Amino acid sequence: MSTARAERLVNLVLALLSTRQYLTADRIRGIVPGYAEAASDEAFSRMFERDKTELRELGIPLEIGRNSVFDGVDGYRIARRDYELGEIELAPDEAAAVGLAVRLWDSPELNDQAHGALVKLRAAGVEVDHGAPPLVESRVRTEPAFSPLLAAVQNRQAVCFDYRRSGSAERLTRTLEPWGVVSWRARWYVVGHDRHRQATRCFKLSRILGEVRTVGPPGLVERPENVNLLEFVAGSDRSEQPTPVATARLWIADRRAARIRRHATITGRLTVDGVGGDLAEIELYHPENAADWIAGHGPDVLVLEPDVLAKAVRERLHAIARPGSVRP
Template structure:
């Protein structure tokens, strides 16, 4: 990805996140740095469509809607409830580690562009929500293989690369038809069809060794319909994915557990212990990892089915409540 495009995507995220209004494509073109360079309307709309697709591939939730019934076209925004992190409490040593990470990963170039975008938004009269503190904006350097993998996805080409599995120094050559590149919990993954195993897999980019080789003709790789890449990686639990999917039914408190909600299907409403929430259904690929993930949300998420998953979550919560004790 070019620096100019990366800066434009950052500007677009800030624009959509910093307003409560829905911004039309034409408004975005006028106020977001990077779009004014488009030589024609057609070129702008192609650029904007690619950027929207890119943000969705990265797991950034974009809403489409209109500010009133009189608006002739749809607009776009990013809802804070889906994007922001919840309240975080850090121990002193953890806070020091976060501060060091910010100093190491911060990019003066992108920071300057971000500030310029906010200034231009205010100058253009866009309503900026100043009552809520700004969300955490992680700045993480991409792995060396990020660019080639993303290029392969955009071109629809297969790739070959050497890969090191966790806990092993051995390298193995993989041939993958990539469907997309996503970020999950601070790490980048590529998801696609592994030709060597004839099955879907995801690979952590930090474990890719050496150069990534693009092979085959452009357009030969097509992403299957109905595949949620972020959900795929989140449910895998490990850098490689080989478990068949099953269904789980969960209760999630209103306004909580956005990560669990993403990729799930709402099937009803339910009240638990006097708290309103949604009943959702989602795929489970790796039950043990899913149990750890759900347990991390505490009382905000309750497993309704299957019983084996509910028991696994209960055991993990009991272990946290009674460390070293008898949990029978």
């Protein structure tokens, strides 16, 4: 396919997708770049028919209809509900590639071109659907440190940044020779040689505080051969998983407390005051917060063990039941 034809097809899709009204062939000829080059009406008709066939072969659904009973000819549009992509799940390496592509699409150059195309459509009288959601929405979130770290990797230049460790407010300064930026479980990490620890380390970008500063001239960082950055991040992530500090035994009423059930292991059955329910065990990582969480389910959940947790839940329920207390 020639470049001119490809551009014309893209412009046609944008025009038909960005409007709620049906556009006649004559209207399309006047507003879509590329059709003005047709030497005659017959040449435009042949060109337009080829383009419609091409779009259908590509799987792009064209709707044919009229805006009102007073319209004399049919028009065309693309229904967004038939064009939108379904739910897409990506592997970590695929998600990283999509994240990079989305960042390029968000660049000022491409953003200006997309904005300019919509301005031309509005100037031509096409009703642009402002409230429609984007066709593709990335679920890979980038962080402010992403761009400077990626640039440092490409320039083979060391960096320095302030970092907050997990579960601590302590702020540490790290100097890193970055080897790469990877995505793992929808989070971004930078991997490299930590000069302070003299070892390979990875850092989560969301915990980097302030600006990323370059250290020394570019071209000095050497990435080791046969190093798998993604495997290193995955191993580090597993090693950082917190361990439960306590196990609670609960009674959960039937068909109640779905949020707790998602985290619990059912171990048996028990009837409490004539109400049937399940015996369950749940591992607690933050026991100090568990009482508020469990008390929020009211009488649907009863703590059997440990006693200190059961007492904390009862105190919260009694506080809610006191006269003058604020009820949710």
